[in-house]
Amino acid sequence: MKKFREGELELYAPDAKIPTKDMEVFYNPEKRACRDISVSFVNAYGWRQKLVVCDLLAGTGVRGLRIATECEPLKVYLNDANPNAYRVMKRNLKLNAGRLRCEVEVSEMNALEFLGTHGSFDYIDVDPFGSPNHFLVAAAKVRVGGVLAVCATDTAALSGTYPRVTGRKYGSKVVMTNFHNEVGLRILIRHVVGYGAALDLALQPVFAHSTRHYFRAYFKVGSGAGKIDKLLDNNRYLMYDVKTLEREVADSGNIGPLWCGPLHDKALVEKMVRVPEHLKDEIETVGYYLVPKVSAKLGKPVPRMERIFEALRQKDVPVSRCHFHPQGLKVEADIGTLKKVLNSLTKQKK
Numbered sequence: 001m002k003k004f005r006e007g008e009l010e011l012y013a014p015d016a017k018i019p020t021k022d023m024e025v026f027y028n029p030e031k032r033a034c035r036d037i038s039v040s041f042v043n044a045y046g047w048r049q050k051l052v053v054c055d056l057l058a059g060t061g062v063r064g065l066r067i068a069t070e071c072e073p074l075k076v077y078l079n080d081a082n083p084n085a086y087r088v089m090k091r092n093l094k095l096n097a098g099r100l101r102c103e104v105e106v107s108e109m110n111a112l113e114f115l116g117t118h119g120s121f122d123y124i125d126v127d128p129f130g131s132p133n134h135f136l137v138a139a140a141k142v143r144v145g146g147v148l149a150v151c152a153t154d155t156a157a158l159s160g161t162y163p164r165v166t167g168r169k170y171g172s173k174v175v176m177t178n179f180h181n182e183v184g185l186r187i188l189i190r191h192v193v194g195y196g197a198a199l200d201l202a203l204q205p206v207f208a209h210s211t212r213h214y215f216r217a218y219f220k221v222g223s224g225a226g227k228i229d230k231l232l233d234n235n236r237y238l239m240y241d242v243k244t245l246e247r248e249v250a251d252s253g254n255i256g257p258l259w260c261g262p263l264h265d266k267a268l269v270e271k272m273v274r275v276p277e278h279l280k281d282e283i284e285t286v287g288y289y290l291v292p293k294v295s296a297k298l299g300k301p302v303p304r305m306e307r308i309f310e311a312l313r314q315k316d317v318p319v320s321r322c323h324f325h326p327q328g329l330k331v332e333a334d335i336g337t338l339k340k341v342l343n344s345l346t347k348q349k350k
């Protein structure tokens with residue numbers, strides 16, 4: 001065990017080169033940025049009352065303990081079924097006793113048993129190995145107005161590497177695209193929204209992001225058939241042409257159903273002090289264009305991003321970067337318009 005520092009917190013955790021689920025207790029220092037974002041989310045979200053938090057699959061307890069030391073909750077529960085995790089969580093709780101801003105309770109239970117034996121929460125964080133499917137029932141234990149945060153690390157299963165698995169686990173069709181991480185995130189969201197609907201819950205995504213290793217989405221929990229039906233209307237399809245890179249949101253297609261509504265509550269994002277780069281500026285299109293791939297299709301060199309922005313804005317076409325990829329471009333225009341612009345900015349490759 002090594003002592004790490006994260007935010008206000010000190011913690012004991014294994015010092016593994018490559019974190020795996022076979023570790024004595026799971027800890028991935030590289031997910032620190034993800035936890036920074038969670039803390040930022042909890043601090044920015046407009047809670048109706050002092051919140052009760054549940055870190056359902058807590059590992060070392062790092063995420064819940066960061067909320068207990070950097071936010072203002074009423075109480076934080078840390079739970080993990082692994083006895084080693086329980087021991088480490090208790091050790092980390094003791095280590096940070098002087099920094100805590102609220103009561104913290106630690107338990108060693110199967111997540112489903114924990115949910116069955118506890119009341120409701122304002123915020124439940126579901127941070128599993130791989131798919132969150134086994135734990136989505138946690139949605140039913142979030143109070144109306146509260147938040148369910150869902151992480152998935154089975155990114156390949158969601159974004160086109162294994163279409164059969166996507167169908168089996170998430171009920172969607174998928175093909176590989178140049179914007180597969182956004183596709184995966186939107187397939188995950190539509191799955192959670194659909195799961196919520198089956199429980200008579202309106203799970204409204206208010207913040208979502210992706211990295212190479214995971215997809216994560218935060219859902220505001222509401223109720224009412226009207227609200228649920230309105231949410232479900234956002235679950236649609238993409239018609240995607242692998243050859244031309246053309247894509248269109250439609251009522252049927254080769255990708256979907258996937259969430260085609262907004263990924264972020266803009267007002268909330270404005271209040272968050274820590275979000276992934278470019279996320280604040282993202283315009284709401286489904287999918288982005290990977291500029292080098294489009295240029296390659298044209299057989300042309302890749303123009304500088306600033307020049308592409310300038311040319312599109314001159315045509316009054318809304319455009320933004322996105323957090324999904326450093327060379328990703330969100331454009332409210334079809335591929336034909338983008339190709340014309342790229343053509344006009346570059347000379348033919350010799």
Ligand SMILES: C[S@@+](CC[C@H](N)C(=O)[O-])C[C@H]1O[C@@H](n2cnc3c(N)ncnc32)[C@H](O)[C@@H]1O
Pocket residue numbers: 025026027028031056057058059060061062063079080081082085109110111112127128129
């Ligand atoms: C990815 S790790 C959690 C990481 C932690 N949230 C963090 O930020 O470092 C997933 C955790 O879920 C726990 N777990 C897996 N299945 C469980 C179950 N059915 N009930 C409770 N805990 C479970 C594992 O022991 C592991 O610690």
